[in-house]
Amino acid sequence: MIAPIERQLAGLRVLTGGWRKAGETIGVVPTMGALHQGHLSLARAARAACDRVIVTIFVNPKQFNDPDDLKNYPRTEQEDARKLESIGVDLIYVPDPDQIYPDGFATTVSVGGLTDMLCGEARPGHFDGVATVVSKLFTQTAADFAFFGEKDYQQLQIVRRMAADLDLGVEVVGCPTIREEDGLAMSSRNLLLSDRSRIKAPMLAQVMNDLRDQLLDGAAMSDIVDDARTGILNAGFTEIDYLELRDGGDLSLLDQTKPGARLFAAAWLAGVRLIDNIAVDAPPD
Secondary structure (H helix, E strand, C coil), X not given: CCCCEECCHHHHHHHHHHHHHCCCCEEEEEECCCCCHHXXXXXXXXXXXXXXXXXXXXXXXXXXXXXXXXXXXXXXXXXXXXHXXXXXXXXXXXXXXXXXXXXXXXXXXXXXXCCCCCHHHHCCCHHHHHHHHHHHHHHHHCCCEEEEEHHHHHHHHHHHHHHHHCCCCCEEEEECCCECCCCCECCHHXXXXXXXXXXXXXXXXXXXXXXXXXXXXXXXXXXHHHHHHHHHHHCCCCEEEEEEEEEXXXXXXXXXXXXXXXXXXXXXXXXXXXXXXXXXXXXXX
């Protein structure tokens, strides 16, 4: 059975209020739609851990720097609802824009430090938009748990920091990146790739895996990153926003691996920005 879709905060609160009175736990999976197996894995994790599960779908205008990117972002609400049917979520919350940003809305949630590098440097204001909408969704859904994928690892760390700093009472759960058989990290943006570009896209993960092997053998990032960047560009990518080794906690820049280190990359392929990250102190996926 396809879960009901709610578009108004008042209707959402009627449901969550009843669940709360019954002593049931609520898990939320915030998404922008165009659901893929990565999103569905989050919904399954929420279903396994919580009494009630809400999947939210909201294409948040405040986290887009480019109006064309916002306009072209895939919107597949009915297909998304069908994909969630087999998981048994209790509600799909697709708020009307005025339920998130009513007239006169003037508040921005900003997380310092973690937002100044990686995607934050390449996309100014992006994570302010993320933190603002996620804080709204946490409070609107009355969630006990929230499930995010490690594919957007910087986002995961920012949301964790924000939830802790604001005492929102939500436990933020990180879930493993889900990949295609050829290694490409699943992303809604993959739908924007042409068939030709889709063949080239897995090279980003392949280069990162090669880098990981070299780092685990003792190489310094500064000695091997230039060859890795050349490999990405030779595969057909047109621009690299970043290719960096960072601490998995505070995201500080590293030159050699250590426990908890991760490789982060963002690169452009035929006008589509792809991001990925992998743990360096763990065996290959």
